[in-house]
Amino acid sequence: MKDMLLQVEPLIPALRRYARALVRNRANADDLVQDCLERAVSRWYQRRDGDVRAWLFTILHNLAINQFRKSATRGWHVPIDEANQDDFGEAAAQEQKLMYQDVLDKLARLPEDQRAVLLLVAVEDLSYADAAKVLNIPLGTVMSRLSRARERLRQEIEGIADNASTNVVSLRSEK
Structure with a gap:
């Protein structure tokens, strides 16, 4: 014991x-x-x-x-x-809390399989092999999901993810 x-x-x-x-x-x-x-x-x-x-x-x-x-x-x-x-939420009192919440929201937008791999490897510091055991998936799948999760999170943070492009109006130059 x-x-x-x-x-x-x-x-x-x-x-x-x-x-x-x-x-x-x-x-x-x-x-x-x-x-x-x-x-x-x-x-x-x-x-x-x-x-x-x-x-x-x-x-x-x-x-x-x-x-x-x-x-x-x-x-x-x-x-x-x-x-x-x-449970009811509250307004953020500081910019730090807003940024933290923004990152959590962007993390929540990741697909479940990518988010789980990213959390286990990047936050909990598990090795790729241990993360593969936890999720019961092959090692190569862990690496590819992690790569896709990091890239998608980077795009979300930079504001260039697929859904962010719908807010952009393309301008045409007329001469």
Whole structure:
């Protein structure tokens, strides 16, 4: 038990970050991490030798996917008594917060498969091989999705993505 605690406890902040990026709600992210840790503890004997970090991120990712599937069929509902201030949103007080939110919005526009790879590799610092294990995809797929995600995010930030071009009016020169 002590061995498990020493391996799992330092990974909790990274799990919370990844969960928060996936579900975009602090309370739901904490619940997701709690479910992940409960599953990891109850199935500790089933893990294979290797990186505990990749195993935990796999559990978290699979739980999030299951949660997305359930919410897609049920819809989103929060009783007013249980809602917190984050559920209603608030105006940004500083430019930094606006920029941060802008990047999160642009990240949310990425396709799910590209966003997951980008978060695991760039934010959580998993190797390509570990990200491939977490997502259960080939290594080459991780690299191509990461490349496409980075390029698309760059285009979104620079304002040259496909949907941004619809706001541009082309001018014709007449002599």
